[in-house]
Amino acid sequence: xxxxxxxxxxxxxxxxxxxxxxxxxxxxxxxxxxxxxxxxxxxxxxxxxxxxxxxxxxxxxxxxxxxxxxxxxxxxxxxxxxxxxxxxxxxxxxxxxxxxxxxxxxxxxxxxxxxxxxxxxxxxxxxxxxxxxxxxxxxxxxxxxxxxxxxxxxxxxxxxxxxxxxxxxxxxxxxxxxxxxxxxxxxxxxxxxxxxxxxxxxxxxxxxxxxxxxxxxxxxxxxxxxxxxxxxxxxxxxxxxxxxxxxxxxxxxxxxxxxxxxxxxxxxxxxxxxxxxxxxxxxxxxxxxxxxxxxxxxxxxxxxxxxxxxxxxxxxxxxxxxxxxxxxxxxxxxxxxxxxxxxxxxxxxxxxxxxxxxxxxxxxxxxxxxxxxxxxxxxxxxxxxxxxxxxxxxxxxxxxxxxxxxxxxxxxxxxxxxxxxxx
Amino acid sequence: xxxxxxxxxxxxxxxxxxxxxxxxxxxxxxxxxxxxxxxxxxxxxxxxxxxxxxxxxxxxxxxxxxxxxxxxxxxxxxxxxxxxxxxxxxxxxxxxxxxxxxxxxxxxxxxxxxxxxxxxxxxxxxxxxxxxxxxxxxxxxxxxxxxxxxxxxxxxxxxxxxxxxxxxxxxxxxxxxxxxxxxxxxxxxxxxxxxxxxxxxxxxxxxxxxxxxxxxxxxxxxxx
Numbered sequence: 194x195x196x197x198x199x200x201x202x203x204x205x206x207x208x209x210x211x212x213x214x215x216x217x218x219x220x221x222x223x224x225x226x227x228x229x230x231x232x233x234x235x236x237x238x239x240x241x242x243x244x245x246x247x248x249x250x251x252x253x254x255x256x257x258x259x260x261x262x263x264x265x266x267x268x269x270x271x272x273x274x275x276x277x278x279x280x281x282x283x284x285x286x287x288x289x290x291x292x293x294x295x296x297x298x299x300x301x302x303x304x305x306x307x308x309x310x311x312x313x314x315x316x317x318x319x320x321x322x323x324x325x326x327x328x329x330x331x332x333x334x335x336x337x338x339x340x341x342x343x344x345x346x347x348x349x350x351x352x353x354x355x356x357x358x359x360x361x362x363x364x365x366x367x368x369x370x371x372x373x374x375x376x377x378x379x380x381x382x383x384x385x386x387x388x389x390x391x392x393x394x395x396x397x398x399x400x401x402x403x404x405x406x407x408x409x410x411x412x413x414x415x416x417x418x419x420x421x422x423x424x425x426x427x428x429x430x431x432x433x434x435x436x437x438x439x440x441x442x443x444x445x446x447x448x449x450x451x452x453x454x455x456x457x458x459x460x461x462x463x464x465x466x467x468x469x470x471x472x473x474x475x476x477x478x479x480x481x482x483x484x485x486x487x488x489x490x491x492x493x494x495x496x497x498x499x500x501x502x503x504x505x506x507x508x509x510x511x512x513x514x515x516x517x518x519x520x521x522x523x524x525x526x527x528x529x530x531x532x533x534x535x536x537x538x539x540x541x542x543x544x545x546x547x548x549x550x551x552x553x554x555x556x557x558x559x560x561x562x563x564x565x566x567x568x569x570x571x572x573x574x575x576x577x578x579x580x581x582x583x584x585x586x587x588x589x590x591x592x593x594x595x596x597x598x599x600x601x602x603x604x605x606x607x608x609x610x611x612x613x614x615x616x
Numbered sequence: 617x618x619x620x621x622x623x624x625x626x627x628x629x630x631x632x633x634x635x636x637x638x639x640x641x642x643x644x645x646x647x648x649x650x651x652x653x654x655x656x657x658x659x660x661x662x663x664x665x666x667x668x669x670x671x672x673x674x675x676x677x678x679x680x681x682x683x684x685x686x687x688x689x690x691x692x693x694x695x696x697x698x699x700x701x702x703x704x705x706x707x708x709x710x711x712x713x714x715x716x717x718x719x720x721x722x723x724x725x726x727x728x729x730x731x732x733x734x735x736x737x738x739x740x741x742x743x744x745x746x747x748x749x750x751x752x753x754x755x756x757x758x759x760x761x762x763x764x765x766x767x768x769x770x771x772x773x774x775x776x777x778x779x780x781x782x783x784x785x786x787x788x789x790x791x792x793x794x795x796x797x798x799x800x801x802x803x804x805x806x807x808x809x810x811x812x813x814x815x816x817x818x819x820x821x822x823x824x825x826x827x828x829x830x831x832x833x834x835x836x837x838x839x840x
Contacts, residue, residue, distance in 0.1 A: 415696055416625055419718030423631040426721065426833075430638075445833075452718050457802070472704070487771055488797060491810040518801040525804045586804060 199343045206335040213328030225296045225312050226285050233300055233310050244268075254313040256295055262305030274309065286311075294318050352382040356389060365598070369397040400466060415455060422448040457585040458570065464515065464592040476511040478541050478548065479504045485520040486539070489528060498531050502539045507548050509616060511597050519593040522586040523552045523612055530556035530610070544615075553611040564603045617732055619643040620659070622652030622678065623667040623694065628717070632665065635721040649673025656682055661689050662732045665724075668695035668706065676709040683710035690731040692724075703800065722834030726786040733785070745780040747838045750819060750827055752780055761819055771796070772815050779828065779838040788835035812836060 232255075236244050248257035248269045257269035266273070275288035278299065286297050288311075297311025359373045372390045376383040422445060429441040486500055493500050527537045531554050540551040559567060566572050568591040571584040594601045599616040619636060623629040624647050636643050644659065646652035649670040656664055656678075664682075668675040679691050693711040695702060703714045712734075713727050745752040751760040757773055759766040768776065774796045779787055789808040794800060812828060820826045828838050 415718060416628065420627045420631070422718055423627075423721070427631070427634065442833075453802075456716075460802075484797065484799070488803075488807055488811075491814050492805065492807055495810065514800045517799045521801060522804060529805070 198346055199339055202335065202339045202342065206332055206339070209335065210328060210332050213324055213331075225314060225317070226298070228312060229285075229296070229298045229310050233298060233308070236308065236310065237300065237302075248308075256290075256297070256309075256311040256313065258307075258309040260307040264307075267306060269309070271309070271311075278309065348380075349382060352376075352386070356382075356386060360389075363393070369393060369400055403466060415452065418448065418452055418455070422452065454585065457589060461570065461585065461589050461592045464589075464596055472512045472514070473510045474513060475508050476513050476516060477506075477508045478550070479506055481513065481517055482520060482539060482541060482550075485517060485524055488521065489524050492525075493528050493537070496528060496531065497534045498528060499536045500539070501536065504539075504541045505543060507541060507543060509548060509597075511616075512593075515593045515596065519590045519614075520550070520552075522590050526586060527552055527554040527556065527610075530554065532556065535609075548616045550614040550616065551611060553606045553609060555606065555609040558605060558608060558610045559603055567603070568601075617641045617662040617728070618660070619663050619665060619728070620652065620655055620661045621645045621665045622647075622649065622656075622670065622675070623665065624648060624670055625667070628667075628694075631721065632724065635725065639725065647671075649675065649678050653678050653681060656689065657685065657687065662735070663728050664689055664691040665728075666691050666693055666711070668693055668702075676706060676711070679710045688735075690735045692727055692731060694719075720833060722786060722831065723788045723790065726788050726791065726835060729785050730782060730791075733782075745777065745783070746840075747780050747783050748825075748827055748840050750780075752776060759819065761821075761823065766818055766821075768815070768818055772811070772818065775811060775815055776819070779836065783838055783840070786831050786834050786837050791835070 236247060236257075239247065245259075245268050248259055251257055251270055256271050258266070258271040258274055259268035260274065261267040271290065275286070275290060275295075278286055278288065278297075284298070286299070288295055288297065293313050293315045295311040296314050297309050300308045300310075302308055356373050359371055363369060363371050372393060373386040375386040375390060425441050425445050425448065429438055429445065432438060432441070482502065482504055486502060490500060524537070524539070531537060535555040537555070538551070538553040540549070540553075542549050542551075567587050570588045572588075573584040591601055594614055594616075597616055599614055602613045602615075604611040604613060617636075619641060621629050621632055621643055623632070623645070626647070629645050629647070633643055633645060644655055644661075646655050650672040652666070652670070653673060664679075666675045666678060670678070673681075675693060675695075679693070682689070682691070690712040691710065692713045692715060693706045694715055694717055695706065696717045706714045712731055715724060715727060743754050745754065749762040752758075752773075753760070754777070757770075759768050759773065759776060775792065778792065778796050789806075792808055793803065812830075816826060816828050819828070828836055831837050
């Protein structure tokens with residue numbers, strides 16, 4: 194941008210310079226020549242006496258010299274022909290006499306004489322010189338403008354880039370504590386930077402507030418729930434009556450699943466708001482996926498589901514535990530929704546610079562109309578209402594994938610569901 | 617065991633205290649960080665149970681101060697914050713174990729017993745673990761039941777090893793996930809149970825009494 198701006202200004206200066214030069218030089222002289230030509234015509238058309246009268250007492254700023262055939266002066270207000278001027282001189286002649294500058298023309302008369310008609314251009318030349326000086330000054334000023342605008346624009350671009358970079362950083366890391374270097378504070382951009390910093394501080398306070406609220410929910414709501422659960426537990430131990438024991442055990446299970454849902458919800462919000470990447474290490478995807486498969490293999494075996502994995506050796510930066518959780522949730526879902534004797538295909542492969550993790554099952558799949566809803570918290574498809582679960586599994590997967598700057602898509606496996614995670 | 621509970625939530629403290637009393641353990645209770653630190657410094661305890669968020673002095677700061685003063689009493693951190701990050705922070709500040717609220721008393725008890733044993737310092741370099749007529753050779757990584765070789769896979773071996781290292785102690789499902797699988801995560805289904813029953817089928821094959829017993833509401837135990 195800065196460069197384009199400078200080039201445009203530079204072109205402007207060139208045009209201005211040429212304009213000044215053109216008008217002070219050729220145009221003046223050309224214009225004067227026209228005047229002399231018409232005057233010459235007028236004089237030559239006059240009878241000799243009239244011409245004599247005209248050239249001996251001319252109009253102001255006019256000079257004439259008339260020579261006869263022998264070259265002697267025959268009239269005119271000039272004392273002599275300027276040096277170097279003869280009958281042979283063609284075109285316009287510029288000469289100086291008595292400190293003044295003239296532009297003139299000679300014409301051969303029919304009687305063999307010579308007529309020189311000239312116009313005093315001293316004033317024009319002065320004006321022309323003044324214009325030249327002014328043009329030069331204008332050019333210098335323009336050059337100054339070019340340089341300063343170049344510096345200003347690079348400065349502005351640098352500063353806006355810095356603002357953009359900080360914003361980008363905040364989006365990527367989720368660390369709202371970053372601020373833009375506001376600099377000295379004398380220019381508009383450092384003012385803008387400090388305003389943005391103020392905005393960031395405000396957002397940070399709000400996010401902290403949200404986080405505090407969820408932490409408080411964790412602390413203040415989970416604690417009484419735990420109390421409830423614990424009291425039930427005590428009750429179960431105190432009563433020997435088997436019927437009461439069975440009922441309290443059931444109540445405890447209910448309380449536990451409520452607490453588990455609650456923890457899962459809090460966990461998702463924490464992953465989404467904190468975007469904490471400080472647990473990121475180099476994670477070997479083959480090891481991770483094989484561990485997940487190994488953990489769920491007995492479960493799949495019970496349902497006679499065949500697990501197949503095609504894994505490329507890829508490592509990436511990530512949170513080991515969260516990725517394990519995400520993979521585990523996906524495989525768990527796949528096993529849960531597959532029918533007895535089904536097949537689950539898992540794949541890790543590099544594709545166009547991204548890493549694809551694919552989980553494909555042969556279950557009922559997800560209807561197209563529900564595909565974008567399944568990542569919503571607590572959403573449960575019609576087919577899954579009868580199965581146990583909280584409706585948070587895929588939301589958690591989506592949160593984990595987004596933390597790793599990845600994307601997740603659901604495709605048809607015909608039949609079944611194909612979950613593709615691109616990292 | 618003599619324990620110190622540093623917890624500002626009265627009902628949680630009472631719940632723990634009642635449970636410990638029932639199991640025959642003595643305990644003191646402090647409801648703020650300052651008092652807790654004072655007690656921990658002046659009295660001798662087997663294990664400390666420290667809540668993370670405490671008035672006066674934060675639980676992590678308390679443990680750090682203790683460790684700074686060369687007090688190595690094992691400490692179990694209780695917290696409503698369950699993220700791995702918090703867990704790592706908790707363990708880094710000198711805590712020995714980390715338990716997320718809400719917890720079942722059995723889970724807490726199992727962990728306390730293991731902490732106490734560990735602090736007992738019997739870190740012998742054993743080469744063989746036994747439980748009843750089951751033998752686990754740590755060098756050749758082989759399992760024998762009544763002299764008969766049992767064919768087990770590496771994860772089953774680690775599962776069995778963990779159970780046998782804590783023979784006579786209750787081991788919870790979360791403990792197994794953390795120590796045998798080495799991942800902190802929340803399984804949606806009872807995958808651990810399936811692994812245990814698979815292991816059981818192998819080691820209890822042709823045996824009269826099952827070695828790995830289920831403790832209701834808590835986890836598993838292996839006994840002689």
